[in-house]
Amino acid sequence: xxxxxxxxxxxxxxxxxxxxxxxxxxxxxxxxxxxxxxxxxxxxxxxxxxxxxxxxxxxxxxxxxxxxxxxxxxxxxxxxxxxxxxxxxxxxxxxxxxxxxxxxxxxxxxxxxxxxxxxxxxxxxxxxxxxxxxxxxxxxxxxxxxxxxxxxxxxxxxxxxxxxxxxxxxxxxxxxxxxxxxxxxxxxxxxxxxxxxxxxxxxxxxxxxxxxxxxxxxxxxxxxxxxxxxxxxxxxxxxxxxxxxxxxxxxxxxxxxxxxxxxxxxxxxxxxxxxxxxxxxxxxxxxxxxxxxxxxxxxxxxxxxxxxxxxxxxxxxxxxxxxxxxxxxxxxxxxxxxxxxxxxxxxxxxxxxxxxxxxxxxxxxxxxxxxxxxxxxxx
Numbered sequence: 001x002x003x004x005x006x007x008x009x010x011x012x013x014x015x016x017x018x019x020x021x022x023x024x025x026x027x028x029x030x031x032x033x034x035x036x037x038x039x040x041x042x043x044x045x046x047x048x049x050x051x052x053x054x055x056x057x058x059x060x061x062x063x064x065x066x067x068x069x070x071x072x073x074x075x076x077x078x079x080x081x082x083x084x085x086x087x088x089x090x091x092x093x094x095x096x097x098x099x100x101x102x103x104x105x106x107x108x109x110x111x112x113x114x115x116x117x118x119x120x121x122x123x124x125x126x127x128x129x130x131x132x133x134x135x136x137x138x139x140x141x142x143x144x145x146x147x148x149x150x151x152x153x154x155x156x157x158x159x160x161x162x163x164x165x166x167x168x169x170x171x172x173x174x175x176x177x178x179x180x181x182x183x184x185x186x187x188x189x190x191x192x193x194x195x196x197x198x199x200x201x202x203x204x205x206x207x208x209x210x211x212x213x214x215x216x217x218x219x220x221x222x223x224x225x226x227x228x229x230x231x232x233x234x235x236x237x238x239x240x241x242x243x244x245x246x247x248x249x250x251x252x253x254x255x256x257x258x259x260x261x262x263x264x265x266x267x268x269x270x271x272x273x274x275x276x277x278x279x280x281x282x283x284x285x286x287x288x289x290x291x292x293x294x295x296x297x298x299x300x301x302x303x304x305x306x307x308x309x310x311x312x313x314x315x316x317x318x319x320x321x322x323x324x325x326x327x328x329x330x331x332x333x334x335x336x337x338x339x340x341x342x343x344x345x346x347x348x349x350x351x352x353x354x355x356x357x358x359x360x361x362x363x364x365x366x367x368x369x370x371x372x373x374x375x376x377x378x379x
Contacts (some may be wrong), residue, residue: 004082005032009091010101011081013037013065016106016288016306016313018378023314025072031318034075034100036093039221042378046303047371048124048131049167052138053175053341058128068378081107084258087366088284102317104312105262105270109234109251109301110288112153117228121247124168125161137244138172143184144243146172147193147233151225156267157297159289160250162197163336166208168246170340173215178341187217188240190233194222199298200334200347201354207345208338211359230336251289265292275326276313284318285313293330296351300334308333322337338369 008024008031010017042063050056067075074301079095084103091098111123122137124130148169152160169189176182189196189212195205212219219235223237232241254269263271263279269292271279276291278284288306293299306354332351337344344363348355357363 004029006101007032007034008102008317009098010035010106011037012106012108012288013040013042014106014288014291014306014312015303016290018042018065018068019105019289019307019310020104020106020314020370020376021072021074022162023311023319027314028318029073032075032083033072034098035069036077036078036079036081036091036098038078038080040069040076040078042375043128044371045125045127045373046164048128049164049171050341051128051131052135053171054135055341058132061128063375063378067379069242070163081256084257084262087279102321103285104276104313104317105284105286105290106288106306107254107256107290109159109269110244110254112249112252115225115227115249118247118249120228120230121245123248124246125164134244134246138175141185141209141243143181144245145186145188145241146244147188147240147242148172148246149189149233150248151192151250153267156250156252156265156269156292158292158295158299158301159252159269160199160367161248161268161301162199163302163338165246165248166197167339169217170211170215170338173217174318174341186305187215188220188233189217190220190223190235192222192224192235196221199300200336201298201349201356203346203354203356207261207356207358212354215272231317253290260377267292275316276309276325276330277316283317285317289311295332298334298349299332300336303332303334304335321336337363339364339367
């Protein structure tokens with residue numbers, strides 16, 4: 001390589017991509033960094049659980065990144081990724097090709113929308129617009145059944161996002177109680193597993209089911225999904241009517257992965273090793289929801305895990321550019337607060353420990369405090 005600074009391309013402006021930028025810049029002020037994303041903004045999706053109740057609005061959760069990118073000395077390439085060439089040294093985008101010396105893929109995943117009639121359900125974590133749709137439908141409804149559920153990717157146990165669905169479920173229950181109209185609604189939680197939330201640990205399953213019973217939420221568990229209709233959820237174990245359906249399907253890889261030769265897992269994500277490297281590709285790394293990493297089945301697809309992977313990817317990438325072997329790995333850790341608008345339940349899981357602390361107002365405010373602190377670095 002010549003004396004010019006190394007050129008690093010980061011694909012995706014989510015948690016993994018932005019954390020990679022911060023870590024790279026902290027370790028090496030001189031490298032050239034280019035961020036590729038459709039828009040220079042971060043959508044803070046953990047906060048969408050508070051949109052239906054009015055605790056958060058769109059403008060609270062969309063963070064313009066112009067100031068952050070300027071402070072970090074990052075060039076922004078406004079485009080969507082369409083593929084790779086030359087073993088990853090060329091990124092193909094809707095705004096032209098982009099050469100690089102090293103690459104980090106952090107474009108997230110996409111939800112599997114194969115279930116018949118899935119257009120009748122709202123998928124909350126698709127973004128802020130989905131949460132706004134839930135808010136508006138709740139305002140319109142005068143009563144009826146609200147069904148909330150999620151499923152996984154059968155070929156990728158870790159590629160699911162169930163935690164937010166418990167938050168929407170408990171949050172809607174609490175919101176309706178606050179509004180004095182809970183008695184006009186039936187809430188039903190459905191899941192193909194008999195132990196929903198088992199990735200959070202055995203204690204969490206017991207707590208979640210007990211909390212549903214305490215709140216008068218009906219459950220429909222252990223039956224494979226068949227289809228949705230405009231006002232109905234149909235499973236192999238029966239069907240029930242619903243005026244509003246919230247459903248989170250399992251996740252798979254981005255569509256643009258198909259236009260590459262990147263190694264894929266059985267579930268469609270990019271194969272990665274413990275150092276976040278993509279096998280068979282020189283100086284190509286992956287972090288966050290895009291990757292399939294070695295580790296336990298319960299390894300979460302959440303912002304905290306993406307940040308840990310981004311730190312390892314950045315360290316190993318810089319070592320790679322300097323001709324040093326990869327040494328950084330990431331800790332597998334699930335940490336979340338299952339929020340219900342006014343309280344939160346802390347869940348923490350590592351390969352060695354599993355902790356659950358019961359609902360407290362303190363944890364709700366801790367979640368809000370973390371959001372403020374986390375977003376401050378990008379404002």
